[in-house]
Amino acid sequence: QVQVVESGGGLVQPGGSLRLSCAASGISFRLYAMSWYRQPPGKQRELVATITIGGNTNYADFVKGRFTISRDNAKNTVDLRMNSLKPEDTAVYYCHARLGDRNYGGQGTQVTVSS
Numbered sequence: 001q002v003q004v005v006e007s008g009g010g011l012v013q014p015g016g017s018l019r020l021s022c023a024a025s026g027i028s029f030r031l032y033a034m035s036w037y038r039q040p041p042g043k044q045r046e047l048v049a050t051i052t053i054g055g056n057t058n059y060a061d062f063v064k065g066r067f068t069i070s071r072d073n074a075k076n077t078v079d080l081r082m083n084s085l086k087p088e089d090t091a092v093y094y095c096h097a098r099l100g101d102r103n104y105g106g107q108g109t110q111v112t113v114s115s
Contacts (some may be wrong), residue, residue, distance in 0.1 A: 002026035002104045006095045009109030012085055020080040022095030029076040032099045036069060036080045038091035039108075045094070049080060063089075085113045099113060 008020040020036070033052050039045040049069040050058045057069055068081040078095060092108040 004095050004097060004104050004106035006106045006109040009093060010112045011112045011114065013115050014087055014113055016042075016070065016084060016085050016113070017083045018085060020082070020093055020095075020111070020112060022078045022106060023078075024076050024095075024104070026106040027097060027099075027104065030073040032097040032102075033056075034069075034078040034079075035096045035098065036094055037094045037105075038089075038111075039094070040088070043108075048093070051078065052058055067107070079093055082111070085111075087113050089113050 003021060006022050008018065012018050027040060031053060033050060035047040035050040038048050039044050040077045048060055048063055051069045051071050059067060066084045073077045090111060090113050091101055092110050094108045095106045097104045
């Protein structure tokens with residue numbers, strides 16, 4: 001059974017930092033491209049960052065220079081380090097695993113940036 005579980009969300013002040021973590025089980029993790037998506041309140045889900053099986057990374061323009069995605073194939077985890085957080089970063093953040101037409105996602109973790 002495949003499980004993708006996000007953790008690390010919470011309330012943080014503007015300018016603060018937060019680290020999200022995603023643990024995947026039931027898949028050959030090292031073969032999957034891993035991504036973080038987010039869905040702000042009242043808006044559509046959007047891609048935040050992706051890390052390939054080779055470790056190459058891509059970021060949405062709105063997080064470049066502030067967020068860092070990383071993976072640990074030994075632990076089957078992918079992290080999203082978020083710095084300089086803004087109120088507009090408030091969203092539910094989702095982890096996603098993709099290999100060809102195989103797609104798996106988690107239930108999400110809430111991040112709220114507010115003073």
